[in-house]
Amino acid sequence: MTDNTRAGAAIYLPLTLRFYDLVVHGLSNAYAWRCPEREFITLYDQNVSANHLDVGCGTGYLLDHCRFPVAAPQVTLADLNPNSLKWTSRRILRYHPKSYVAEILKPLPMTEQFNSIGLNYVLHCVPGNLKVKGVAFDYLKDRLRPGGMLFGSTIPNIGVNHNLAARTLMSIYGWIGAFNNKEDSVADLTSELSRRFTQVKVWTIGSVALFTACDSA
């Protein structure tokens, strides 16, 4: 693992996780990234399954607020940072989640497969351009059951509309190593997903590129 990979996850300490929901899901999504919170909740509501893997779970905000299609879904968490795993596991204890320390540029450690995988706001933390990060889609696809859905979002530097607040936040996060999205583009996100999945949708809202990807059943 490179120092840059570690830096993309290192900021998620108990103290920062405490403020994450307010800063990211509250203020930044509304005023900097300009993608309303309901877009993420809808993305999750429409795509989570009864057997879901969430990669880069952070505080588990979306898992806590989305509607699963069954009352007792099987939820598995994977994250490079054990703080995020602990925080989310506690938050969604009602689902008895399993958790794994995992790095998305390497094969995932679990052997089971899932009907849905969420990858929200993770790719912009990971070093390299999206052609390099695309290898994560291979490893995630390995963990998807036939017909399963990969979905999520990321903040690319190129191909979306950034306002001044977004540019300022991206510079600060880039400087501290939390963001690694300088070379990320919507075009590369679309082509890397399309190389691996037959049905790909990528759309942008404000600074954010949202996506769903699956193979036809």
Ligand SMILES: C[S@@+](CC[C@H](N)C(=O)[O-])C[C@H]1O[C@@H](n2cnc3c(N)ncnc32)[C@H](O)[C@@H]1O
């Ligand atoms: C910005 S948070 C996103 C949290 C949540 N998905 C959300 O949408 O609010 C990024 C999460 O991805 C994790 N992460 C960063 N780089 C990673 C990597 N290379 N492999 C696995 N997880 C990573 C971080 O530890 C953190 O929990």
